[in-house]
Amino acid sequence: NAGVMQNPRHLVRRRGQEARLRCSPMKGHSHVYWYRQLPEEGLKFMVYLQKENIIDESGMPKERFSAEFPKEGPSILRIQQVVRGDSAAYFCASSSRVPELNTEAFFGQGTRLTVV
Amino acid sequence: TQLLEQSPQFLSIQEGENLTVYCNSSSVFSSLQWYRQEPGEGPVLLVTVVTGGEVKKLKRLTFQFGDARKDSSLHITAAQPGDTGLYLCAGARGDAGGTSYGKLTFGQGTILTVHP
Numbered sequence: 001n002a003g004v005m006q007n008p009r010h011l012v013r014r015r016g017q018e019a020r021l022r023c024s025p026m027k028g029h030s031h032v033y034w035y036r037q038l039p040e041e042g043l044k045f046m047v048y049l050q051k052e053n054i055i056d057e058s059g060m061p062k063e064r065f066s067a068e069f070p071k072e073g074p075s076i077l078r079i080q081q082v083v084r085g086d087s088a089a090y091f092c093a094s095s096s097r098v099p100e101l102n103t104e105a106f107f108g109q110g111t112r113l114t115v116v
Numbered sequence: 117t118q119l120l121e122q123s124p125q126f127l128s129i130q131e132g133e134n135l136t137v138y139c140n141s142s143s144v145f146s147s148l149q150w151y152r153q154e155p156g157e158g159p160v161l162l163v164t165v166v167t168g169g170e171v172k173k174l175k176r177l178t179f180q181f182g183d184a185r186k187d188s189s190l191h192i193t194a195a196q197p198g199d200t201g202l203y204l205c206a207g208a209r210g211d212a213g214g215t216s217y218g219k220l221t222f223g224q225g226t227i228l229t230v231h232p
Contacts, residue, residue, distance in 0.1 A: 004158075033219060042204065042224040043159070056219060091158050093220075104149065105220060107158035 004029075004094050004108035005074075012114045019079040019086070021111045025094030031055075032075040033105060034067060037089040049075060082115045089113075119143075120207055122223030129195055130231050137190045137226045139205035148181055148188045149220065151204040159204055195230045202227050 005024040013019050025032050034046040048056040049069035060067065064082075069075040079086055089112050093105040121140045129135055139148065147166045151159035163172050165181035165188060172179045176199075178191040188205055206220035 006158075035220075035222075043206075043220075043222040045219055045221070048219050104161055104164050106161060107151075109156075109158045112156075 004092055004106055006090075006092050006108035006111050008111060009109060010112045010114070012116060013082045014116055015083055016081050019082050019113055021077040021079075021090050021092075021113070022074045023077070023092030023094075023108060024074040025092075026096075026106055029094035029096045029106075031095045032069050033093045033095070034075075034077050035091045035093065035107075037091060037110075039088070043091065046077075079113075082113070084115045087113055087115045120205055120221055120223040122205055122226055124226060125224065126227050126229075128229045128231065131196055132194050133230075135192050135195055135228070137203055137205075137228075138187070139189065139207075139223050140187045141207060141221075142186065143207070143209075144185050145207035145209055145221075146185075147208045148185070149206045149208070150179055150188070150190055151206060153202040153204060153225075155202075192228075195228075197230045197232050200228055200230050 004026055007022050011019055023032060030051055032049045035043040036046055037043045045059040047060050047067045049067060051069055052071050064080045066078045089110045091107050091110045093107045095105045123138050127135055147164055149164045150162045152162055153159045163174055163179045165172055165179055168183045168185045170181045176193045180189050192199055203226045205223045208220050
């Protein structure tokens, strides 16, 4: 299965700890997007990355959250000093961008973060 | 801020009935995608509509994109219990450099329950 791979599927952290969420895009995809789904809410865009570049981080909270997509390895969404309000499902999506064609985003299974 | 209003939020019907889910916005989208999400899983892409007025069929599901590309609908004929799930619409806008369909604005979803 060459789909978007996220790990871990479930992550429990105590308040104040750091959470690291990983995402490996589909083979051939060079664009990664992170979304957050809070309980009882829809998915909200957080950040759009290409290899070694943050293209759009307009949905990222200003503090404690960061994301990267290095030249080698998966994309990482990092949350420092987690608080209970960070508990949510975090989804990664990837796409291949060919300007002349319609591209589609494919989602991973998500990481369920629980802050206790 | 672009918004996608999805309705109804909840839909409970009997097997064999027809239903329509609506997705409306005041903004124009380059494309609109419909996803289905099962509990504990990521959204799975059902269809992408791109052209105003476009209609796509997927077995018993019919998707339509409004002429002005501001709204869309999903119609299910003869619903079955297996159709139960969360249905999400999501709109994408082109950026200055071309088209990028990964940054999506999601509706809040329709929770469909089909009773046998």
